[in-house]
Amino acid sequence: MLFDDASAEFHGFFERHYAELSRLAALLTGDPDAADDLAADALLALWRRWDRLRAAEQRLAYARGVVAELARARIRRSVRERRRITLFRSTRSARIEGPDAAAAVDVRTALAWLPFRKRVCVVLRHAFDLSERDTALALGVSVGTVRSRTSKGTAELERMLGARVAGALVTGRGSR
Structure with a gap:
């Protein structure tokens, strides 16, 4: 497969940092199954901005920030969903x-x-x-x-x- 310079550069970035970004997502969310998806979503967001990011010195820092924001959004969605389920399942509140x-x-x-x-x-x-x-x-x-x-x-x-x-x-x- 032929890559242009930007594609090849992004592919190299992906290969070097995907595992680290996935590990970061797993530690932030506590959900190893979702970590790969979050890392992939973050890298997709980077790919969409790659023309601007490829000249930046701090691409990895930016990627970590994107993973952190995606993890935060996932946690918030999960908390909201758990609250909805709790409201429907029980009329009593059991707080830990x-x-x-x-x-x-x-x-x-x-x-x-x-x-x-x-x-x-x-x-x-x-x-x-x-x-x-x-x-x-x-x-x-x-x-x-x-x-x-x-x-x-x-x-x-x-x-x-x-x-x-x-x-x-x-x-x-x-x-x-």
């Missing part, structure tokens, strides 16, 4: 005040309990080893915002998982 201690041992489950903005900062900083600057660039926020959200998110993980397990996550010794 905190995570189940057994479930909190699983890092992915604990990440799912974090508010999305903190979760995306913790995942990009610690699971993907991005600098504060690169994380800020991917999310379109300031470095100070990344510091704050990462710090608060890590503190929440420590409360849910215990300092030893959360410390292992942050230093890369835990399961991801």
